[in-house]
Amino acid sequence: MLIIMYMAIVVVLLGVCDNRFSKKLYIPLKTISSIGFLVIGIIYGYGADDYIYRNWIVTALVACAIGDIALAVYNQIKERKAFLIGMACFVIAHISLILAMNWLNNSIGAINAVIPLAAIAAFFAIKKLAHIHMGKLTYFCAGYSLIVASMMAKALMLPENRIVSVAGVLFFISDCLIVFLYFFHFKDNRKKRLIHHLNLITYYVAVLLFAVSV
Numbered sequence: 001m002l003i004i005m006y007m008a009i010v011v012v013l014l015g016v017c018d019n020r021f022s023k024k025l026y027i028p029l030k031t032i033s034s035i036g037f038l039v040i041g042i043i044y045g046y047g048a049d050d051y052i053y054r055n056w057i058v059t060a061l062v063a064c065a066i067g068d069i070a071l072a073v074y075n076q077i078k079e080r081k082a083f084l085i086g087m088a089c090f091v092i093a094h095i096s097l098i099l100a101m102n103w104l105n106n107s108i109g110a111i112n113a114v115i116p117l118a119a120i121a122a123f124f125a126i127k128k129l130a131h132i133h134m135g136k137l138t139y140f141c142a143g144y145s146l147i148v149a150s151m152m153a154k155a156l157m158l159p160e161n162r163i164v165s166v167a168g169v170l171f172f173i174s175d176c177l178i179v180f181l182y183f184f185h186f187k188d189n190r191k192k193r194l195i196h197h198l199n200l201i202t203y204y205v206a207v208l209l210f211a212v213s214v
Contacts, residue, residue, distance in 0.1 A: 002043065003208065006036040010204045017200065018193040023076065030072035033204060034065035041211035054214040056100030063093035064207055083182070090175075091144060094151045097171075097210065101154040101164060111153050119149030123179075132183045141179070148175045167209035174203035 013029040016022050041061040045054040067089030074082040123145045126132065134141055148171070155168020177199040186192035 002036075002040055003212075006033070006040060006204075006208065009033050009036055010200070014197055014200060017196055018189070027069070027072045027076060031069050034068040037061060037204070037207045037211050038065045040208065041214060044212050045214035048214050050103075050214075053100050053103050056096050056103065057210055057214050060093040060096035060100065061207065061211060063089045063096060067093060087140070087144060091147060094147045094171075097151050097168070098147075098154050101151075101158060101168070104161065104164075105154075105157050107157065109157065111156060112150065115153040115156075116146050116149040119145050126179070130180075130184060132179065134183050141183075144175075148172055161213070163209050163213045167206045167213065170202045170206035170209070174199050174206060177202070 009029065009032055013026075013033055016025045016029060038058075038061045041058050045058055048054040067086040070082045070086030070089060073079065074086060120142060123142055127134070127138070152168045152172040155165050158164050177195055180186075180195050181192070181199060186195075
C-alpha cells in the first residue's frame with residue numbers, strides 16, 4: 001500500500017510538472033515524494049540482517065531527499081546556491097550507493113574503469129556536439145559524471161541482485177537527462193517537459209528500487 005501511495009504521488013507530480021500548477025505544487029510534491037522513498041527505505045530496512053548495506057542505502061536516500069528538495073527549489077527560483085547544495089547531496093548519495101554495493105561485492109573488474117572513462121569521454125563529446133554551456137561548472141559536472149558512472153558500473157557487477165542493478169542503471173539515465181534539463185536550451189518546451197518527465201520517472205523508480213533492496 002505504501003509503495004502504491006508513493007507511486008500515486010509521483011504520478012501527480014508528473015501531472016503538475018512544467019505547467020501552470022508547477023509554481024504552487026512542484027516543491028510540496030517533490031518534498032512529499034522524497035519523504036516517501038525515505039520512509040519506504042527505513043521501513044524495509046527495519047530489522048534487516050545486513051545492517052551495513054542498509055545503513056549505506058539509508059544514508060544515500062537521506063542525501064537524495066535533501067538534494068531532491070534543493071533542486072526543486074532551484075527549479076522554481078533559479079537560486080544557484082540551491083543547485084550546488086542539491087548536486088553536493090547527490091554526490092554524497094552516489095558515493096554512499098557505491099559503498100553499499102561494494103559491501104555486497106568488493107571485487108574490481110575492467111568495467112569499473114571502462115564505464116567511467118567512457119562516461120567522461122561521452123560527457124565532453126555531447127557537451128560540444130549539443131552546444132551545452134556549463135561555464136565554471138564544467139569540471140564539477142565532469143567529476144559528477146565520473147562518480148555516477150562508477151555507481152552504475154558497480155551496480156552492473158551485481159547480476160545476482162537485479163533490483164540493485166536496474167536501480168543503478170535508471171539512476172544513471174536520470175542523471176544524464178539532468179544535463180539537458182539544466183544546461184541545454186530547448187526551442188520546444190514540449191521536448192523539455194518530456195525530458196523532465198523521463199528524468200523524474202527514472203529517478204523515482206531508481207530510488208524506490210534501492211529503498212526496497214534493503
